[in-house]
Amino acid sequence: MRTLLALAAVLLATATSQAQQSSNLVVTPDPDVERLLDLFAEVSEAEEEVEGWRVQILATTDRQQLEQTEAEFKSTYPSVPIDWVHNSPYYKLRAGAFFTRPEADGLRQRLSREFEGVYLVKDEVTEAELLKMY
Numbered sequence: 001m002r003t004l005l006a007l008a009a010v011l012l013a014t015a016t017s018q019a020q021q022s023s024n025l026v027v028t029p030d031p032d033v034e035r036l037l038d039l040f041a042e043v044s045e046a047e048e049e050v051e052g053w054r055v056q057i058l059a060t061t062d063r064q065q066l067e068q069t070e071a072e073f074k075s076t077y078p079s080v081p082i083d084w085v086h087n088s089p090y091y092k093l094r095a096g097a098f099f100t101r102p103e104a105d106g107l108r109q110r111l112s113r114e115f116e117g118v119y120l121v122k123d124e125v126t127e128a129e130l131l132k133m134y
Contacts, residue, residue: 035041046129048126049126049128050124050127050130051123051124052097052098052099052104052123053096053098053100053101053103053104054097054120054123054125055094055096055121056094056095056100056121057069057093057094057111057118058091058093058115059090059091059092059093060091061089061090061091062067066084066093069093069115077095080096081095081096081097082094082095088130095107098125099130104120108120
């Protein structure tokens with residue numbers, strides 16, 4: 001995607017420099033480039049982040065423990081998105097992506113039977129992540 005965007009930028013820069021050399025030059029965008037730019041704008045809009053909730057299932061300084069817990073979680077809950085953040089010195093493993101606290105609390109209650117110290121955290125979530133949860 002970045003390669004295509006870079007290519008579009010180079011083409012635009014080349015056309016602009018040629019237009020400056022000849023004031024009679026008219027640039028007509030290629031339909032494929034226009035579709036590519038439209039697709040890029042659509043994807044960029046889909047990645048917009050909103051304030052939401054996640055369930056934190058682990059906070060540790062041990063990266064191996066993080067990776068082991070993440071693998072176990074993925075095998076047990078393959079449809080629930082999971083990710084981790086590193087706020088030195090802690091690795092924090094977080095699951096789900098919810099718009100409201102009550103929605104996240106349902107997953108918290110279910111996970112608290114299997115994991116110790118599970119709690120809710122506010123976080124930025126993408127709209128695409130929210131859609132995966134429903």
